Amino acid sequence: MIIKRLLLAALAIAPLISxxxxxxxxxxxxxxxxxxxxxxxxxxxxxxxxxxxxxxDRYQAGGFKRMLGEGFTCENTHIDYLPTxxxxxxxxxxxxxxxxxxxxxxxxxxxxxxxxxxxxAEDTTVQSVGTTSPAxxxxxxxxxxxxxxxxxxxxxxxxxxxxxxxxxxxxxxxxAGHTPDGxxxxxxxxxNFITSTYYFxxxxxxxxxxxxxxxxxxxxxxxxxxLYPIDTYKQSTADNVPYETPYRSETTPTFPHNLPAIKGADxxxxxxxxxxxxxxxxxxxxALDAEQLGRxxxxxxxxxxxxxxxxxxxxxxxxxxxxxxxxLRLDRDLAAFFTYLDxxxxxxxxxxxxxxxxxxxxxxxxxxxxxxxxxxxxxxxxVRELNRMIEEQYKVKRAVLGVDNxxxxxxxxxxxxxxxxxxxxxxDCINWLRKQEGVLYAADMQNIAQAGIPAELxxxxxxxxNAERSGAIQLILKPGWYAGRNKTGTSHGVSSxxxxxxxxxxxxWGVKHGALNRDTHMTDISATLAALLHIQMPxxxxxxVIPEVLK
Numbered sequence: 001m002i003i004k005r006l007l008l009a010a011l012a013i014a015p016l017i018s019x020x021x022x023x024x025x026x027x028x029x030x031x032x033x034x035x036x037x038x039x040x041x042x043x044x045x046x047x048x049x050x051x052x053x054x055x056x057d058r059y060q061a062g063g064f065k066r067m068l069g070e071g072f073t074c075e076n077t078h079i080d081y082l083p084t085x086x087x088x089x090x091x092x093x094x095x096x097x098x099x100x101x102x103x104x105x106x107x108x109x110x111x112x113x114x115x116x117x118x119x120x121a122e123d124t125t126v127q128s129v130g131t132t133s134p135a136x137x138x139x140x141x142x143x144x145x146x147x148x149x150x151x152x153x154x155x156x157x158x159x160x161x162x163x164x165x166x167x168x169x170x171x172x173x174x175x176a177g178h179t180p181d182g183x184x185x186x187x188x189x190x191x192n193f194i195t196s197t198y199y200f201x202x203x204x205x206x207x208x209x210x211x212x213x214x215x216x217x218x219x220x221x222x223x224x225x226x227l228y229p230i231d232t233y234k235q236s237t238a239d240n241v242p243y244e245t246p247y248r249s250e251t252t253p254t255f256p257h258n259l260p261a262i263k264g265a266d267x268x269x270x271x272x273x274x275x276x277x278x279x280x281x282x283x284x285x286x287a288l289d290a291e292q293l294g295r296x297x298x299x300x301x302x303x304x305x306x307x308x309x310x311x312x313x314x315x316x317x318x319x320x321x322x323x324x325x326x327x328l329r330l331d332r333d334l335a336a337f338f339t340y341l342d343x344x345x346x347x348x349x350x351x352x353x354x355x356x357x358x359x360x361x362x363x364x365x366x367x368x369x370x371x372x373x374x375x376x377x378x379x380x381x382x383v384r385e386l387n388r389m390i391e392e393q394y395k396v397k398r399a400v401l402g403v404d405n406x407x408x409x410x411x412x413x414x415x416x417x418x419x420x421x422x423x424x425x426x427x428d429c430i431n432w433l434r435k436q437e438g439v440l441y442a443a444d445m446q447n448i449a450q451a452g453i454p455a456e457l458x459x460x461x462x463x464x465x466n467a468e469r470s471g472a473i474q475l476i477l478k479p480g481w482y483a484g485r486n487k488t489g490t491s492h493g494v495s496s497x498x499x500x501x502x503x504x505x506x507x508x509w510g511v512k513h514g515a516l517n518r519d520t521h522m523t524d525i526s527a528t529l530a531a532l533l534h535i536q537m538p539x540x541x542x543x544x545v546i547p548e549v550l551k
Contacts, residue, residue: 033534036509038294038350039152040341041175041303043090044330045168045310046492047356048318049077049501054235055327058228062335067354071507072549074520079358079500081464082474083405083493087120088464089357089522090174090305094147096526096541098463103144104174105469106405112468115401115411118142121170123198130194130203130211131187138169138185139198140178145540147177148526149301154179155535161300163287165193167276171305171357181291182207184283186276188268191216193283206290215282219275220263223256226321227328230255236321243363244316245488247272253316253488272315274329276308281337294345299533305357306330317363317490351509351532355525356502360490361482374480375438376487379403382436386429393428394420400429406483406493407471408433426472433475441476448474460495506549516548 052064052073059065067073081088081098083106091097091104099105104120111118121138128136146154149162164176164183176183182200184193184207192211195203203211230239237243244253247262247269263269270276284304287293293300309326316322341350367374382403390399396418401409408429415422426444433442443451445465448458453476461474477483482491492499502522510532523543530537531545 035299035533036349036351037299038341038345039299039301039529039533040350040352041094041301042334042352042354043093043171043175043303043305044354044356044503045086045171045305045307046313046358046360047309047503048359048498049075049356049503051327052503052505055324055331058328059331060335062338063331064334066335066338067352067505067507070513071352071505072512073515074504074524074546074549075515075517077355077502077504077520077522077524078497079502079522080460082460082476082495083407083464084358084495084499085405085493086168086310086357087170087174090171091120091143091145092522093355093357093525094149094175094177094303095143095145095538096148096523096530096543097145097538098523098542099466099470100463101145101540101542103142103466103469105464105466107170108404109466109469110401110404110409110471112409112412112470112472115409115413117402118469121173123196126196126198128187128194129196129200130192130207131190133187133189135169135185135187135189136194136196138173138196140173140176140183141198143174143178146538147175148529148535148538149175149303150177150179151530151535151538152299152301152533153177155533156298159296160298161291161293161296162303163291163293163301164303164305165280165284165287166305167271167280167307168305168310171307172303175303175305182287184287186216186267186271186279188266188271191267204290206286210283210286216267216270216279219273219279220259220267220270222260223258224273224275225256226325227332230321233321233324236324237319237366239321241320241366243366243488244320244322245486247315253320253322255321271308272311274308274312274326276311277306277326277330278333280304280306280308281333284337285340288340288344294341294350313360314489314491317366317488318360319362319366348509351506351511353504353506353525353529355504355522358492359497359499359502360492361480361494361496361498363488363490364480364482365487367480372480373478375478376485377436377438377475377477377481377483378485379483380485382408382433386432389428389432390425394418394425396420396425399425403471403475405471406475406477408473408475409471429473433473438477438481439475440478441474443474443476445470445472445474457495460500510551511549512551514548516546520546 123139
């Protein structure tokens with residue numbers, strides 16, 4: 001009788017054990033190494049860390065709250081270099097490295113040997129695919145280190161699939177790395193997701209099919225109204241304030257925004273609306289289905305960058321109703337996307353992380369109106385005055401090419417040909433810059449070790465300095481200051497926490513539930529993913545594993 005009961009109990013338990021084993025082993029395994037079926041990287045462009053909580057009272061259960069409720073949040077993650085921009089940010093997240101090593105010194109940088117201004121993803125050896133515009137003349141060749149996506153391809157002998165997706169070319173290309181199965185970005189002229197001949201000669205059939213739906217046109221046929229009654233947006237300033245930039249054809253920057261009238265001759269208007277994020281995730285779902293991501297024997301990687309938050313932030317600023325609404329809508333979009341992943345890949349079979357490439361400052365005029373120290377630094381004025389001074393003293397014309405990325409870029413060829421003393425020119429420029437309103441420090445990067453600058457700032461300056469692609473003088477502005485002339489919207493690029501403090505949340509396979517308040521770094525993201533996947537860190541990685549995240 002006892003034996004019979006034990007047998008019946010064993011038979012009853014067997015299906016449960018089988019189910020548990022299947023759940024445990026359903027993730028991809030290579031040579032006995034357990035891995036998730038899919039890794040999804042989500043970079044929210046210009047997402048300040050505090051946005052996780054600023055609008056939390058109206059976030060849904062399935063979006064940001066799900067990530068915080070089920071996953072692991074690193075609450076004190078900072079960027080390790082300057083300047084804090086989109087190109088370097090995406091590169092750092094996926095390489096675990098810094099501009100000094102991976103080479104993406106800024107969105108646009110000067111090649112110091114020639115004075116040529118270069119865009120971070122430009123590649124004139126390739127052609128556009130999917131459009132007749134030059135928007136596809138792009139590749140990852142300027143990135144000088146491998147990415148975590150490259151390392152996954154190497155670890156599985158290129159059997160894993162890697163796809164990069166974003167509205168911005170750099171938000172797709174740099175995360176996808178050098179060896180992906182596709183990288184796609186949005187073309188304003190055609191309204192299509194496109195690529196370059198670095199990846200394909202022709203768009204895959206599934207991309208063509210997606211483009212044929214013309215979803216972008218659908219999103220631009222109706223006005224942008226607030227998700228909730230406008231008088232309930234208590235985390236924002238009033239709707240009509242002088243801190244915001246109206247759309248073209250608008251007289252005031254106020255809701256409802258008439259997108260059909262704003263659209264213009266191309267489809268670029270989608271970028272600065274919440275529906276740009278929706279469109280991006282629509283395309284991500286199409287990629288999941290067509291490429292069968294997360295449904296093969298190897299771990300796949302989907303890198304998604306959500307760019308519209310950056311466009312909206314630049315135009316309207318962090319305190320606008322537009323910014324609040326774009327995050328409330330993004331939260332809904334993420335909830336729907338996670339539900340889709342649950343259905344297609346299986347809850348518990350994928351790992352997702354969410355972070356940002358940089359943050360953003362409060363609008364300068366807004367801060368002044370609230371008696372908080374701030375100001376705007378006009379780099380064009382600095383260029384004009386420095387060139388005037390150098391020409392008078394050293395007889396060198398146009399010695400300064402630009403004051404961009406908070407750096408002074410010199411015309412090294414002209415200075416060399418003139419036989420002028422470059423060290424004296426630099427020191428004269430530093431002396432002039434230090435006297436300008438808003439400038440806290442100006443330092444010669446070749447002699448940064450001797451500069452009397454706080455160690456943490458100095459380390460970020462060194463990490464961001466690439467001798468081949470960075471300016472010779474680095475500026476640090478006073479807190480609250482940023483470069484620009486536009487008194488509306490906002491910008492980023494500086495060393496203050498509102499630019500460097502970014503969200504970092506992991507969720508899913510192999511991830512604990514919890515939170516961490518000790519210092520972590522943007523460079524740690526790829527190191528932690530490498531540990532999770534049991535693969536090598538990227539070639540330039542200087543980050544450390546965050547062990548608290550991992551089961």
